[in-house]
Amino acid sequence: MTTPTGGVFGRALRAEVAHLARSGWDLILLIVMPVVLMVVVGAMLYQGVVRDVPVAVVDQDHSAFSRAAIRHMEASPGVRVVAQPTDLEAAWPLMRSGKIYSLAYIPRGAEKNAFRQPDAVIVYFTGAFQTVGSLAASAQTTALTSAAAPLILDRARALGVPAARLKTPAVQVTILGNPHLSFELFLGGLIMPGVLHLLMACAAVMGVGRELRGGSLQAWSARMDGRLAAALAGKLTPYVLAFTLWGAVWIAWLCGWRGWGVEGSLLVLLGGLFALMAATAGISALLVTLTGDMDVSFSATAVYAGSAIAFSNGTLPLLHGPAFAQVWSAVLPFTHYLRLQNEQMVLGSDIAASIEPLLILLAVAVGTFALSVPLAHRRARRAPKPEDLSLSLPTRSFGGAFVGTFAGIFKHRPLSSTILLAVVAYAFYYPMAYVGQTPVKLPVAVVDQDHSALSRRLVQEMNATRALDASVVTASPSEAERMLRNGEVDAVMHIPERFESSLIHGDAKGVGLYLNGAYLVRATAMGKALGGAAAAAAEQTLTPVIEATRLLERAPTVVQRPLYNTTDGYGSYAVPAVSAIILQQTLLLGAALFAGLRRETGAQPLSTRSFLGLWAALTLIGCVASLFYFGFVFWFQDYPRMGDLFGIFLAVPVFAASVSALGLAIGSLFDRHERAMQILVATSVPLFFLGGAAWPLFLMPEPLAWLARLSPSTSAIQAFVKLNAAGANVAEVAPELLTLAVLAVTFGAVAWRRLGDRSSNPAVG
Missing domain, CATH: 3.40.190 (D-Maltodextrin-Binding Protein; domain 2)
Known part of the structure; x- marks a missing residue:
């Protein structure tokens, strides 16, 4: 007698909830990490506006x-x-x-x-x-x-000369949706949904992958009477509901408690959040059933969900970026959720404008789940294959442990793919989101109520810039604003009636400039470009007056010059800082996987010499990876590099030693090696922002800024950017180097204690 489908769904749901209730590490991912990361991000962005x-x-x-x-x-x-x-x-x-x-x-x-x-x-x-x-x-x-x-x-x-004759047209800037240019609303709406998306992906991979036995789902299928569609749905439901709830909590904090409000439909916003989590669950199920390998599934998750923010159009727009970046952005579900969220939470767009991204998310959820079901049945028909996870090292030899570490890395695919292949892959994958460096030809609607030679010249000046494309000219301000709120254009320029004549007669009217506050990076770039175009067009009209009084020589010229990133490119600013996170997380994950495998297989504890051999091998790998980035990759991508070679060669080993020691210490806590990917992958995004590159440390609460320094990446971002780009010398980055050295010694002592004394290894969950 078979169990009804509804019964299988309920049985799978209850079994997953029961497992979560008794699994410490899964509860940490499901409950503790969302709370901790929301507190960290909320505290980090609490000031909101850059001051002092x-x-x-x-x-x-x-x-x-x-x-x-x-x-x-x-x-x-x-x-x-x-x-x-x-x-x-x-x-x-x-x-x-x-x-x-x-x-x-x-x-x-x-x-x-x-x-x-x-x-x-x-x-x-x-x-x-x-x-x-x-x-x-x-x-x-x-x-x-x-x-x-x-x-x-x-x-x-x-x-x-009458003062009135010197007036140039004022530019009245209005920011729709984020009038205060608050980074709390901009980054808060970008970071936490992206982090929850990544946590959801990792939780679902672990939930489904836990049923694999040697690449087979045979045992699980037998327990579920072969009804794997209902079983998958029941297994994934707790994660979808939990992370939808956490997303709603964050919206309540940001839009309710912090007072930013929801400008559009709260119902559509929450529906989009649920659809994002359902789509993420479907992708996770598809990855596990397709690969039959939890480690590979976690690696794929880190690639697609870990970089989702970069490819989401939330920072640098990809409108005219490389074809790969545009296609990949369109494939990623987070891109569509972020569009929906900005439309409904920030801009107050028409509900009809957000139907498309909502339907895309739902289609991804249904489509990936539908594809995973036959793949799951196929996995269930396969016999389990034996797995060899052993990772032994000589317990009393520095050289033997050093060489054995490299042998173990090449033996186990999770180690080699994380420590070696991921470093190379990310060097070329992640920068694809920033190849364009600056916004290019973003659509602008021009409301021309003057219909003069000057207004036409202003449109020509905008189209002559690299950033702007005056693609729409209309006489209706309300129509232009509707287009801006619904994402059809990125800015609106309003030229009032009698604009040219008032300028010539010394009573200049202002130009209205409306920008999309949901995307601060492009809003800033467009504001500069639009203001420059308006000034250039007006200057041609005022030239006779200016030349007549020779005031061109007497007016102040204030020039802005970017240092250490002379093109002022977004990629040249973002990627060097993110590289420190990539280098940390790949080495951290690799070291944690190494320690987790030893713990999982009951390997013998190491002597001090063997531990030092293991630590030295991982540190060497970190050094080679760092120099590969700072030398070849930065040269290949044409990023600021190698400003102070001696400082780089001094800082790299200290950084690599601190990260590898931290990874060994954390990995020794896990009951199974996959926990390293499950728990640590989602920390990448918050750690980048805690590094002070995008949001400075002096604007964070002081206790949080000190806690941020417990991550080697915080000091590494500051030190490597200054050494590579600014040519800072060792004395000028001494505080960061000292912090890294202290962390290396501290984490090294903890890791030695954990790996060398089995009695101090209590299980967690």
Whole structure:
């Protein structure tokens, strides 16, 4: 007598819940990690807006203008003047060491008409930490411009030119959905859904993969009466519901408690969240049933879900990126969820606009689940194959353990694929999301109510930029705003009636600029490009007035120059920092897998010499991988590299030693080696943001900033970016190197204790 399908579903559901109730590590993934990561991300972004960025001023003019400029900077909430070096040579060490993010250089004679190139007022900012550096530079530029304004008017009056004739059109910027340019809303809406998506994927892989026996599902199929469709559905349901609930909790925190609100339909937003988790569960089931190998499934999960944020269009848009990046972005379910979330949570788009991504997510969920069922039946018909997980090392020989470590890595596919192949694969895979470096030809709607030569010139100037494409010209502001909210365009430029005539007669009307606040990276780039296009078009109209009074020579020229990332490219800023995370996580996972395999197979404890041999071998692998990135990969991808060779060669071994020791210590806790991938993969994204590259450490709560330094990647990101890009010397990164050395010694002692003393290895779950 067979069990009804509904009975199998219920039986599988109850069996999975019962397993979760008694499995410590699965409960950690299902309950503890979402809570901890939400607390970390929430605390990290709590301040929301970048404020009090440390900057410096080199004042060689010592004039009323330069003193006024410094007062304006000190009054700005965005920056904090922490140093006033006497010259640029004294300022560069502050920039290289990361003590300042931006530097205003006011040359001698600036107040006496020295505003022209090459004696322009220059604002240097660190492009290696682009987000904070560019915001600091903008704040300093605004302060300089404000200080110069009275000077220009005084000289105009002295020349007998009416001040009104000098007015240029103001640009009124309106940010839809995120008017305060809050990084809490932008990054919070990007990071946590991506992390929950990755946690969900790992949990589902472990849930289904746990039933594999030698690549077969035969035993599980027998317990479920062969009804694997119902059994798979019952097994995956607890994970889908749990992570949908955690996603709803995060939305409640961000939009409710923190007050950002849901601009569109909460029901559609929650439906999209559920569809994302269901699609993730379907993909996990498909990977396990297709490969019959949990390690391979985890590796594939790390590739597709671990990089989902990078390929999601949430940061650098892929509209005109490489074909692979565009196709891969469209394949990934997180891309479609993020679009739906931004439309409904941030922009208040029409519900109809979000139906497409919702249907795509549901189709992925149904399609992958439907494909996994016949594959599961196929796995159930296969006989289990014997597995050899043994990983023995000579217990009393440094050299034997050193050589045996490499032999073990090549023997076990999970180790070789994680420690060796993943390092190479990620070197070329991850940068594909940032090949374009800057936004290219993003669609702009132009509301032209002037229909003048100037408005047409303004459209031409926009189309001449690399970033903009004035693809739509309309007379209806409401239609343009609807297009912006529904994602049909990325910005709107509103040119009012009588715009040209008012500009010529000295009563300039403003240009309205509307940007999509859900995507701050592209909004910032488009704001600069649109503002520049408006200024260029207006300058042609005002040229007769300017030339008549020769004020072009007397107006201040403030030039911004990015340092250490001269193209100001997003990839040149993001990938070098992410590389430290890639290097850490591949080595960390490999070391944890190594220790987990030894624990799982009951290997003998190691003597001190053997442990040091194991540690040295893993450290050497980490060194080779790091130098491969900083030498060949950065050269191949044309990223800033090898600024200080001695510092790099000193920092790399200390970093590799700290990471490998941490991996061995963590891996010794796991009851089975797959836990390394299940537990550690999802930490990659939060660890990157805790590294201070995208969101600076000084804006985080001090206890969190100190805790972040327990991860080697935090100090490594700071040190490697400064050494590679800025050419910082050892003394300028000494705090980071000292932290890494302390971590290496501390984690090494813990790992030696764990691997060398079996009595201290209590099981967890």
